[in-house]
Amino acid sequence: MNRKEIETMIDLYFDGELEKAKEPILFMMLSQESEGREYFKKLHALQTGMTTSMNEFPRGLDEKILRSIGKQNERNAITFINRKIFNAVTYSFTAILLILTIFFYSRSEEYKTEFADLTREVKQQNEKLELLMNALPAVEVTGAYLRTKQIIVKPTM
């Protein structure tokens, strides 16, 4: 393995991307290669320098962010409640409309039945009247109106 390959392997190790199986190979090489050991040491120092260079998160900013998120959360909660109320009203209105629809539908069905009954009754009465009319005896109408000024109606039985 050349120097660059060893250094790449060391980089991978420090970045936590080196396969576990390759770790013993790396350490074996480090025990033999002084240049590799030197690079390992330098990289470690660099990483230490970086880790310790991290600044603490400013407290003021922390408070600012958390306050703003809190407000946003409250706003979201209010919107959520408003939406819930709106949904409840909409659902109630829909339910009332549904009940009214069912009520009017059943009423119309009743009217339909009543109308059908009445129609049938009228029809029957009409038939009865027709029968009565047909049951009356035939008549002969004769007359000499001009002469006697009488009209003679004779039933033919």
Next chain:
Amino acid sequence: MTKNIVEFTLIYNQQKTRLYNYARKMLGDTMTCEDIIQNVFEKFFENMSSIQNSERVNVWLFTATRNAVFSYYRTKKIRVDQFNVMDTAELEIDSSVKLDEELELKELRELVMNELDKLEVEQRDVFLLKEYGNLSYREISEVMNIDENLVKSRLYKTRQRLIAKLSKVI
């Protein structure tokens, strides 16, 4: 709602220092950095429900911060190559800096920071995402929208450059 705020607080506490340090080192301006970090976390809270996979949170936060940083560069018309202070051939330790072999941690830290400021913005970006963001190569490639191998090679070159600069003291 409560679940959201609890989840947010957990993620916020995990990531805030890393994000802040990344942005601060990329910008060098504390005020702008604080504004950016606040905006990123507010945006994150708004979009939390749409970020389904919790493993993606890291990538989302760093991508949003990085976009904000580069957007700031653009609005301020800061040319990215302005950060390219010196070429590799010109790299030399400032002779006025007297350093002992056993340099104290504080001095080492200051030196690393100085050298970091002199790096090209792409190199600094990848290096900070790795060191401060603690992101994997794949995550960095997603944040920067570049190939994973390019991430590795940029990281390697940056380290070589920094080690070369610091070789006299470490």
